[in-house]
Amino acid sequence: MKKIRNFCIIAHIDHGKSTLADRLLEFTKTVTNREMQAQLLDNMDLERERGITIKSHAIQMNYLYQGEEYILNLIDTPGHVDFSYEVSRSIAACEGALLLVDASQGTEAQTISNLYLAINHDLVIIPVLNKVDLPGAMPEEIKDEMVELLACERDDIIPASGKEGIGIEEILNAIVERVPPPKGDPEAPLQALIFDSTFNSYRGIEVIFRVKNGQIKKGDKVKFMATGKEYHADEIGTLGLVQIPKQVVDCGDVGYLISGIKVAKEVKVGDTVTHTTRPAQEAIKGFSEVKPMVFAGIYPVDTSEFEELRDALEKLQLNDAALVWEPETSAALGYGFRCGFLGMLHMEIVQERLEREFDMTVITTVPSVQFNVIDTKGKLTKVSAPSEMPEPTLINWIEEPFINAQIITKSDYIGPILNLCMDKRGILKNQVYLTAERVELQFSMPLAEVVFDFFDKLKTISRGYASLDYELAGYEESDMVKLDVMLNGEAVDALSAIVHRSKAYEWGKKLCEKLRELIPKQMFEIAIQAAIGQKIIARETVKAMRKDVLAKCYGGDISRKRKLLEKQKKGKKRMRQVGNVEIPQEAFMAVLKIN
Numbered sequence: 001m002k003k004i005r006n007f008c009i010i011a012h013i014d015h016g017k018s019t020l021a022d023r024l025l026e027f028t029k030t031v032t033n034r035e036m037q038a039q040l041l042d043n044m045d046l047e048r049e050r051g052i053t054i055k056s057h058a059i060q061m062n063y064l065y066q067g068e069e070y071i072l073n074l075i076d077t078p079g080h081v082d083f084s085y086e087v088s089r090s091i092a093a094c095e096g097a098l099l100l101v102d103a104s105q106g107t108e109a110q111t112i113s114n115l116y117l118a119i120n121h122d123l124v125i126i127p128v129l130n131k132v133d134l135p136g137a138m139p140e141e142i143k144d145e146m147v148e149l150l151a152c153e154r155d156d157i158i159p160a161s162g163k164e165g166i167g168i169e170e171i172l173n174a175i176v177e178r179v180p181p182p183k184g185d186p187e188a189p190l191q192a193l194i195f196d197s198t199f200n201s202y203r204g205i206e207v208i209f210r211v212k213n214g215q216i217k218k219g220d221k222v223k224f225m226a227t228g229k230e231y232h233a234d235e236i237g238t239l240g241l242v243q244i245p246k247q248v249v250d251c252g253d254v255g256y257l258i259s260g261i262k263v264a265k266e267v268k269v270g271d272t273v274t275h276t277t278r279p280a281q282e283a284i285k286g287f288s289e290v291k292p293m294v295f296a297g298i299y300p301v302d303t304s305e306f307e308e309l310r311d312a313l314e315k316l317q318l319n320d321a322a323l324v325w326e327p328e329t330s331a332a333l334g335y336g337f338r339c340g341f342l343g344m345l346h347m348e349i350v351q352e353r354l355e356r357e358f359d360m361t362v363i364t365t366v367p368s369v370q371f372n373v374i375d376t377k378g379k380l381t382k383v384s385a386p387s388e389m390p391e392p393t394l395i396n397w398i399e400e401p402f403i404n405a406q407i408i409t410k411s412d413y414i415g416p417i418l419n420l421c422m423d424k425r426g427i428l429k430n431q432v433y434l435t436a437e438r439v440e441l442q443f444s445m446p447l448a449e450v451v452f453d454f455f456d457k458l459k460t461i462s463r464g465y466a467s468l469d470y471e472l473a474g475y476e477e478s479d480m481v482k483l484d485v486m487l488n489g490e491a492v493d494a495l496s497a498i499v500h501r502s503k504a505y506e507w508g509k510k511l512c513e514k515l516r517e518l519i520p521k522q523m524f525e526i527a528i529q530a531a532i533g534q535k536i537i538a539r540e541t542v543k544a545m546r547k548d549v550l551a552k553c554y555g556g557d558i559s560r561k562r563k564l565l566e567k568q569k570k571g572k573k574r575m576r577q578v579g580n581v582e583i584p585q586e587a588f589m590a591v592l593k594i595n
């Protein structure tokens with residue numbers, strides 16, 4: 001155990017975590033040059049394309065330090081706020097953390113929130129000033145910031161560049177010298193923290209864990225304490241570039257376990273593995289169920305593909321335990337599924353994976369948060385779809401989820417950010433100057449206002465100099481109403497939304513305008529109306545098309561006609577017929593484009 005170091009890299013998104021990790025793996029010869037692909041740890045295509053780390057991964061390196069061999073377990077963590085629970089579990093598996101700060105950007109919201117998580121878990125922090133090669137780097141200013149933030153010595157900060165390979169050896173040495181070896185009692189009953197899982201279509205779910213106490217042997221009978229399920233440890237081992245099967249994974253080490261688990265839901269990040277005989281008295285602290293924050297309907301464009309969609313969602317769920325769904329029906333869209341996501345990024349990823357990996361063409365409806373509706377009899381119902389909202393006369397009150405948001409920005413942008421947050425029904429709770437120029441603003445804000453486009457707006461008004469982090473604070477009473485949309489007098493349930501009363505008029509007006517732009521002209525006039533209950537609050541009209549598309553080709557050659565028809569057919573792929581009106585997919589997401 002004396003020779004093991006478990007560490008993670010924490011950083012704000014894009015501060016260069018994956019690139020630096022690649023350099024560490026190269027330097028320790030964990031991977032050969034030939035195996036080296038850029039951003040090795042991001043092994044999902046989607047991750048690489050989007051340049052983000054979605055899931056945490058772990059990898060073991062051997063490092064020779066002063067003639068002795070050390071095992072360094074690097075636990076990679078996701079950088080996006082949607083996946084912050086996974087960050088917290090990864091941190092719980094470590095004794096130390098490299099805190100990367102981009103030398104041209106400085107500390108950002110996630111730098112700070114991750115740092116707090118690490119400090120709460122008593123991790124030793126190794127400050128790294130990354131990307132020092134950038135022409136725009138401001139090493140001295142950013143070092144000042146880091147010294148102030150961490151109360152560390154200036155000399156403790158290691159200047160580095162993942163891109164140029166600067167500072168890599170210093171970082172590895174610092175890990176051995178500054179990060180303490182794992183504590184824990186090898187003789188005690190087994191306690192291993194699950195901090196990740198991966199899906200392999202041949203071998204089932206692979207559980208990634210860190211042994212806190214005791215040890216695990218191949219063939220052991222084990223129990224997952226949160227789910228109560230029991231398995232055989234068919235195969236265990238450590239994680240190099242590939243899995244390395246072992247007979248024993250010792251106290252303090254990081255490893256994987258394969259035991260024929262087929263469903264991701266049985267493996268909960270944060271759960272504790274123990275032995276069935278001589279079990280641990282209690283689980284490792286800090287486990288909580290991941291809860292979806294954003295809900296939306298997903299429908300097949302082609303109604304006959306409902307079963308295929310179910311199949312695809314089931315398969316996706318195998319390796320995405322955070323995804324939840326249940327069947328729902330919509331008058332407008334037919335049979336589909338109500339899905340719960342960790343956030344908007346997670347939702348986009350699921351939609352993209354459905355299309356890429358399963359070749360499904362889907363329509364996603366207006367995303368919504370989950371409200372508490374307390375009816376006149378005092379009963380509480382969780383409502384995450386407008387269609388589930390009871391009649392207003394049956395509602396006593398409605399509560400909506402609020403968050404505590406931290407925004408870090410330059411002082412120049414405080415004014416516009418305050419305006420934006422107030423417009424989003426936020427209340428400023430605190431304002432702290434981190435340095436003369438950088439300020440942290442803390443707001444209480446409804447989650448519903450943040451999930452859609454808040455982040456983009458924040459970036460725009462601050463020219464990129466603002467970062468955001470948040471956590472759920474709880475539910476508060478709010479004056480919410482259901483806003484319906486009608487096309488030619490027919491309500492289209494998939495376009496309804498639950499909005500705050502103070503915003504309903506503006507919302508209705510803008511939504512109607514947007515829909516007018518998005519719904520193509522058809523053979524007849526289309527009235528677009530927004531209503532609260534019986535009351536119409538906005539109206540727009542899509543004028544009728546003047547001529548048939550084909551009329552243009554009158555007398556023209558047949559191949560052109562065919563081309564036009566084919567083009568129309570293609571365009572139709574993502575159209576849904578509601579009543580007599582054809583609605584394109586974009587219309588269902590129109591709310592996201594309302595400014």
Ligand SMILES: Nc1nc2c(ncn2[C@@H]2O[C@H](COP(=O)(O)OP(=O)(O)OP(=O)(O)O)[C@@H](O)[C@H]2O)c(=O)[nH]1
Pocket residue numbers: 011012013014015016017018019020039051052053078079080130131132133134160161162163164
């Ligand atoms: N100039 C310079 N660019 C770097 C350096 N390290 C990373 N980058 C670039 O910064 C961008 C983000 O790097 P990543 O390593 O993907 O950042 P990350 O923190 O892993 O991002 P997430 O996984 O999404 O949180 C990429 O375009 C890299 O090429 C560096 O040391 N110098």
